[in-house]
Amino acid sequence: MGMTVFERGWLSSNNILFDGPEGTALVDSGYLTHAPQTLALVRHALGERPLDRLLNTHLHSDHCGGNAILQGHYGCHTAIPAAEAASVRAWDEDALSFRATGQQCDRFTCDAVLRPGDAITLGGAPWQVLAAPGHDNHALLLFCPGDGTLIAGDALWENGFGVIFPELAGEPGFDEQAATLDLIGRLAPQRVIPGHGAPFTDVPGALARARSRLAYLSADPQRNAENAVKVMLKFLLLERRKMAVATIPALFDAIPVVRDACVRLLGHTTAELAPWATAALVRAGAARQADGWLVNVD
Numbered sequence: 192m193g194m195t196v197f198e199r200g201w202l203s204s205n206n207i208l209f210d211g212p213e214g215t216a217l218v219d220s221g222y223l224t225h226a227p228q229t230l231a232l233v234r235h236a237l238g239e240r241p242l243d244r245l246l247n248t249h250l251h252s253d254h255c256g257g258n259a260i261l262q263g264h265y266g267c268h269t270a271i272p273a274a275e276a277a278s279v280r281a282w283d284e285d286a287l288s289f290r291a292t293g294q295q296c297d298r299f300t301c302d303a304v305l306r307p308g309d310a311i312t313l314g315g316a317p318w319q320v321l322a323a324p325g326h327d328n329h330a331l332l333l334f335c336p337g338d339g340t341l342i343a344g345d346a347l348w349e350n351g352f353g354v355i356f357p358e359l360a361g362e363p364g365f366d367e368q369a370a371t372l373d374l375i376g377r378l379a380p381q382r383v384i385p386g387h388g389a390p391f392t393d394v395p396g397a398l399a400r401a402r403s404r405l406a407y408l409s410a411d412p413q414r415n416a417e418n419a420v421k422v423m424l425k426f427l428l429l430e431r432r433k434m435a436v437a438t439i440p441a442l443f444d445a446i447p448v449v450r451d452a453c454v455r456l457l458g459h460t461t462a463e464l465a466p467w468a469t470a471a472l473v474r475a476g477a478a479r480q481a482d483g484w485l486v487n488v489d
Contacts, residue, residue: 193314194340196384197232199225200489202429204254204386207342208236211315214243217267218313218333218342219386220257223295224430229257230264245269246305248323248344249330250279250287251353252294253426254386259297273304274329288327288356292423293446305331321378325368326353332375339381341394346371348385349397351404354419358412359452365409372401416456417471423449424468425477433486439465 193210203221206229215237221229233242242265247255249272261267271279278286279301289296305311307322313333321332323346333342345353346368357364375383376398383397384390391397408415423446428434434442443449443461450461457464469485472478479486 195236196390197229198389199387200429201387202253202426203229203256204344205384205388206232206257207384208233209314210237211313213312213315215240216244216246216313217242217261218246219248219254219344220245220261222253222430223256223297226257226260226297230260233261234264241265242267246311246333247271248333248342248386249327250275251327251345252289252292252296254344255299256294256296258299262299268302269300270303270305271301272329272331273306276301276304291447292426293442293448294426307331321374323371323374325355325357325364325371328357328362328364328367332371334378334380339379341375341378341380341383343375343383343385345386347375347383347397347401348388349383349391349393350388350400352401353386354422355408355415356419356448358415359419359448359456361452365405365415368405369402372398372405413456416453420449420453420457420464420468421471421475425472428472428478428485428487431487433484436465436469436480436483436485439469439485443468 195208197206199205199221203225204219206221207218209216217233245261245267282298284290305320307320309320311318316335316337319334321334323330323332326345330344332346355364355368380394382390382392383394440462443465473480476488478488
């Protein structure tokens with residue numbers, strides 16, 4: 192199977208490039224501000240050959256932010272989760288996640304949809320498309336039974352999974368995430384390519400850690416909201432590298448997920464959440480504070 196994994200930093204999802212008799216394909220395209228780098232990686236790998244297909248596991252901006260530049264350069268056939276097709280075709284940013292999370296994504300188009308139960312070919316091998324609700328209730332897994340490889344998106348990382356965003360909007364997500372972890376357990380993959388972080392083979396260990404994390408979050412939904420606030424601030428910091436501490440409350444006010452959902456769940460204003468989140472990142476070693484600036488720590 193011709194497969195190359197581009198492991199990216201945490202601002203951008205990993206990208207998986209396939210080359211087989213059916214042509215070339217890329218799964219997920221990273222974040223908008225890394226789009227030129229995404230294109231450069233693909234061009235270097237393919238040389239003069241085209242990118243025939245582009246697929247997305249889900250449509251959070253760090254997984255599809257490079258779609259537009261790749262479509263512009265290659266004209267690649269693009270397939271996205273079926274539940275998002277109408278929103279993409281109308282470019283409804285209220286229905287898509289970009290406006291709610293305060294993140295960027297250039298407009299792209301779709302040519303086809305991916306549905307749970309579909310069978311596709313990547314790198315000359317058959318893959319199954321499977322539903323992966325939880326982090327995003329429209330998300331998908333891609334599984335190759337032939338060699339046990341799972342492309343997990345943000346449903347399973349080596350140490351956890353993505354924020355359970357549906358719960359922030361008052362929709363179910365914890366039980367859905369648990370069901371997705373159970374599905375991965377039944378698949379018994381030999382190797383997982385996560386949306387973020389290095390591919391790994393200790394899948395039972397990762398599942399155990401993920402289930403423990405999920406039990407902790409679901410026991411008190413405020414914990415999920417607190418985690419979301421910290422993740423949103425860290426994402427802004429990854430993108431900007433540093434920001435004036437005094438501007439963070441206004442930035443939080445401009446992000447509906449923080450301003451509305453998290454404030455509602457946590458009972459604090461954005462002015463109160465901003466110093467709490469700043470201190471939490473500094474305590475975790477994910478940022479440092481100096482001379483009125485919050486500075487990213489990789």
